[in-house]
Amino acid sequence: MALLEVIGLNKYFDGFHVLKDISFSVEKGEVVVILGPSGSGKSTLLRCINGLEEIQSGQIKLNGEVINEDSTKWHLIRQKIGMVFQSYDLFPHMTVYENILLGPLKAQKRDKKEVARQAEELLDRVGLLDRKNFYPRQLSGGQRQRVAIVRALCMNPEIMLFDEVTASLDPEMVREVLDVMLELAKEGMTMIIVTHEMEFAKAVADRIIFIDGGEITEVAEAQEFFTQPKTERAKNFLNIFNFKEYKKGVDNNEKI
Amino acid sequence: MQDLGIRVLIEGNNLYRLMGGLLVTVKIALISVIISIIFGIPFGIVMTSKNKLLRLVCRAYLEAVRIIPVMVWLFIFYFGVPKLTGIHLAGDVVSVIVFSIWGTAEKGDLVRGAVTSLPKHQKESGKAIGLTNVQIYRYIIIPQSVRRLLPATINLVTRMIKTTSLVVLIGVVEVLKVGQQVIESFVLQSPSASFWVYGFIFFLYFIICYPISLFVRKLELRWKE
Amino acid sequence: MDIDFILEISSLYLEAGKFTLKLAFIGIILSLLIGIFCSLVNYYKVKFLKKIVNWYIELSRNTPLLIQLFFLYYGLPKVGIKLGAFTCAVIGLAFLGGSYMAEAFRGGLEAVSKAQIEAGLSLGLTKAQVTRYIIFPQALAVSIPSIGANAIFIIKETSIVSAISLKDLMFVTKDIIGIYYKTNEALLMLVVAYLIILLPLSLLLTYVERRLRYAGFGN
Numbered sequence A: 001m002a003l004l005e006v007i008g009l010n011k012y013f014d015g016f017h018v019l020k021d022i023s024f025s026v027e028k029g030e031v032v033v034i035l036g037p038s039g040s041g042k043s044t045l046l047r048c049i050n051g052l053e054e055i056q057s058g059q060i061k062l063n064g065e066v067i068n069e070d071s072t073k074w075h076l077i078r079q080k081i082g083m084v085f086q087s088y089d090l091f092p093h094m095t096v097y098e099n100i101l102l103g104p105l106k107a108q109k110r111d112k113k114e115v116a117r118q119a120e121e122l123l124d125r126v127g128l129l130d131r132k133n134f135y136p137r138q139l140s141g142g143q144r145q146r147v148a149i150v151r152a153l154c155m156n157p158e159i160m161l162f163d164e165v166t167a168s169l170d171p172e173m174v175r176e177v178l179d180v181m182l183e184l185a186k187e188g189m190t191m192i193i194v195t196h197e198m199e200f201a202k203a204v205a206d207r208i209i210f211i212d213g214g215e216i217t218e219v220a221e222a223q224e225f226f227t228q229p230k231t232e233r234a235k236n237f238l239n240i241f242n243f244k245e246y247k248k249g250v251d252n253n254e255k256i
Numbered sequence B: 001m002q003d004l005g006i007r008v009l010i011e012g013n014n015l016y017r018l019m020g021g022l023l024v025t026v027k028i029a030l031i032s033v034i035i036s037i038i039f040g041i042p043f044g045i046v047m048t049s050k051n052k053l054l055r056l057v058c059r060a061y062l063e064a065v066r067i068i069p070v071m072v073w074l075f076i077f078y079f080g081v082p083k084l085t086g087i088h089l090a091g092d093v094v095s096v097i098v099f100s101i102w103g104t105a106e107k108g109d110l111v112r113g114a115v116t117s118l119p120k121h122q123k124e125s126g127k128a129i130g131l132t133n134v135q136i137y138r139y140i141i142i143p144q145s146v147r148r149l150l151p152a153t154i155n156l157v158t159r160m161i162k163t164t165s166l167v168v169l170i171g172v173v174e175v176l177k178v179g180q181q182v183i184e185s186f187v188l189q190s191p192s193a194s195f196w197v198y199g200f201i202f203f204l205y206f207i208i209c210y211p212i213s214l215f216v217r218k219l220e221l222r223w224k225e
Numbered sequence C: 001m002d003i004d005f006i007l008e009i010s011s012l013y014l015e016a017g018k019f020t021l022k023l024a025f026i027g028i029i030l031s032l033l034i035g036i037f038c039s040l041v042n043y044y045k046v047k048f049l050k051k052i053v054n055w056y057i058e059l060s061r062n063t064p065l066l067i068q069l070f071f072l073y074y075g076l077p078k079v080g081i082k083l084g085a086f087t088c089a090v091i092g093l094a095f096l097g098g099s100y101m102a103e104a105f106r107g108g109l110e111a112v113s114k115a116q117i118e119a120g121l122s123l124g125l126t127k128a129q130v131t132r133y134i135i136f137p138q139a140l141a142v143s144i145p146s147i148g149a150n151a152i153f154i155i156k157e158t159s160i161v162s163a164i165s166l167k168d169l170m171f172v173t174k175d176i177i178g179i180y181y182k183t184n185e186a187l188l189m190l191v192v193a194y195l196i197i198l199l200p201l202s203l204l205l206t207y208v209e210r211r212l213r214y215a216g217f218g219n
Ligand SMILES: Nc1ncnc2c1ncn2[C@@H]1O[C@H](COP(=O)(O)OP(=O)(O)O)[C@@H](O)[C@H]1O
Pocket: A013, A018, A036, A037, A038, A039, A040, A041, A042, A043, A044, A045
């Protein structure tokens, strides 16, 4: 049985059809990367999966159980779904440590000692143990995103959602965050990742889902998607990230 | 005898008297607002001057006026000034003086805020086309500030009206005082008079101030863009 | 100026000052509670309650405290509701201050970004927990300057409670002027007393405002 299953999901914003009949599933331990042009509905899809957006039709199943029907239960579901956003969303009035402990202590009501141990272990793994008493504003963007990942991980989620977590980082900080995610993939964490880092996507993904205009237009093994995309749209999309033919001093006609 | 209840308000010429009292209140408030605007505008502009000493003096005036409750200022002018100078002033005159001093400070601070929030290049582009300082204010700064200022100034009117209720405490015969008189003279026919009369005055203040507040909010919404 | 006389009456002012502070303190605390409640009702657009809250705010904003006090103290007993003068003053101050505090909190609540709320929700916190641990502390921090300004405002507003014969600073002053005719001394002490209460608060507020403008959490 798939860990996460989305069946016929439709989402409208005031009559505007943002997500059209989306269906896919994610196996336990699988890493799915969602690619697609800006505005195609990737963020909205992730937000629907953890109930931040209401959907108009369709089903979302976690471990075979429908999760989108009882809106009063979302807070329980969300404890099993970790999410990291593009904007640095650490709570500014709490230290790193307090940020991480909030969910496990208040939402999951877990034992403080045990959570503290786990938090320190995780912080250590992302190289930020010495920052545990810092406030978010005292950290760099890359450090903040690593803390945000730790904060989600400390809830022991069954699946992690990442929405362009490196998109507003300075280039030299992108790597440190991506490395953490690669590490997680290696450990077998189930993840859905929206990203524009193509090399990273190639390295981390088991499967690629390509979305355009609110529709899934292509699903493929990562290897296959990057080497021989089936649809024209995916081809065009991949070409945007290809700078080779625009190199200065190189005659473009050569290639043709 | 049967209690008149709410009819105490229309008994005899009570309503007329209460309205007369209200007029005194409104008059004091309006005169004070007008004086405050007349003095507040130059005061506010002076507060933006480059002269440090001048700014300091203005600031001191503003803070001094603000930190002491208006009620205390009324006492100082009503009891203290006659004692020091030998000039006795009537309660309504004292009220207008105190409210004008207070209103000038408040209005001045509003003007200062509006002027300093204008982008600097506005003033500079005025200079660049050879306008004098006075002309710059007359044609560039004041017209632009008015939009920012009008809602707050109208707000000042409601604050002034509410504050005017205090003058009864220095012996001015205004609506609350008239109310007391009505209650006293009807104590037999209408034992519950104070409930109705004070309730009515409460209502009167509300129906004067509420539309003004509403209007200010509309203006603010419309001018937000 | 009669220095001996001033010394003599200073104990009266001390008592009255304490009374003013006590009244103001209770008024401020109640105003805060009312303000928080009202601003949350509006923030979450709670049906029905929202209407009541907005009417309350309009009534409170558009009527003078003095009239409210007269109605409470002299008017209500005639329909069987007898309240002590102190109770009336407390109710009046809270009724007035509540709407001001609500406005202060509204600003703070609006300053908390949607992203913060969603980050909290995605940790599996309930709406109430998000309000308590994320929205509320951040809103409070943003509102502190306005809350401070409102507190000073409420202290100043207590200066009219002598109208319902409460023995505050104004009451003592009027008494001394009436009995001894020592107007200058009484007024001087009155001003000094208010300055002792208000000046430190006002300076503290200026300092806090400045700090908040240039800093944030973790500085
Ligand atoms: N809250 C919203 N209200 C209305 N339209 C929205 C909202 N959020 C997103 N959209 C629209 O939905 C579409 C998909 O947005 P999004 O999911 O953010 O795309 P992506 O993440 O792929 O860039 C866009 O056209 C966007 O303008």
